Amino acid sequence: MNENTTKTVDKIIENLIYIHPLLSKGLTRTIRAKTNLNPGSLYVLGLLSRYPLLSMSEIGCKLGMPKPHVTAHIDKLVVENLVERISDPNDRRIVNIKLSLKGKENFDMIIKELSSEMRLRINKLDENKLVQLFDSSNKVREILVEITF
Amino acid sequence: MNENTTKTVDKIIENLIYIHPLLSKGLTRTIRAKTNLNPGSLYVLGLLSRYPLLSMSEIGCKLGMPKPHVTAHIDKLVVENLVERISDPNDRRIVNIKLSLKGKENFDMIIKELSSEMRLRINKLDENKLVQLFDSSNKVREILVEITF
DNA sequence: CAAAATGGTTACAAAAGTATAACTATTAAA
DNA sequence: TTTAATAGTTATACTTTTGTAACCATTTTG
Structure with a gap:
């Protein structure tokens, strides 16, 4: 790894x-x-809203x-x-977890609640920056998933 | 705010x-x-490495x-x-905080430590993705600062 | 089949984050 | 100049996160 890459990684960490x-x-x-869930539990809920079934x-x-x-x-x-x-059924040690209908609905609702809160602040952003935030948060997420899983 | 913007904000939150x-x-x-600091204290340290003097x-x-x-x-x-x-001196109620030399050195060192840890995982990324992560994390940071401060 | 490995749970302890009220010192305002 | 507001500290209580060890049930391996 060359000098430049090292510096880039340092900046990313920062x-x-x-x-x-x-x-x-x-x-x-x-x-x-806005919710009666722990942040941690909400993260699990969010994960399950992405994957239909997880052990x-x-x-x-x-x-x-x-x-x-x-x-x-x-x-x-x-x-x-x-x-x-x-x-x-194939391996009785494994417990799979699935979002219930209520869970799906609740997660969507919680997202809306959080959004409405954040929207107040996000309103300061113009359309252009909004799209930038969207794109860049997508990218950070995508790459973090890639290197942490 | 139109329908599309609403959806974009929801996706950002997600x-x-x-x-x-x-x-x-x-x-x-x-x-x-890698360190003997709380994450929270390190965040404060990181903040102070950006601003020379903060109350x-x-x-x-x-x-x-x-x-x-x-x-x-x-x-x-x-x-x-x-x-x-x-x-x-102007307002004796106010306590300003400044990074010491040791603090500056330590923060740089901690960043290097964290980098070396993350580098192991980041090594999976090609140069292109690395730059993407750099750019997008910059952008997320820049915009988050704008809407939260 | 016995032993090892895997998936999950239970139980306990410690560290960190969070919220709030009450307090001192200082400054600003009426 | 008394009152109100601001900056920071102290103290306390609570929730959440985090780490670990021990345990049961099931599956896989030798």
């Missing part, structure tokens, strides 16, 4: 270190205010959390009827 | 909800492993944390000699 607390500020607070281990792997935490989050989501545990 | 835990995974863990309130405002938390973080950083409290 950006990510900067972005993370801003997201905490923007998201965590609103999540607490406990897969969820833990994708979100980088140890299995006991996944169990705890899923427990909460199950109590709220937002997800279902479905045991795998 | 992206951010997705990105946040990935960053936690990628950063928080490494921060814990306690400004730090709290920029990172979206209540003043008592800022006090706690700064206390830790002061103990480690990474930042200095400088009382403002």
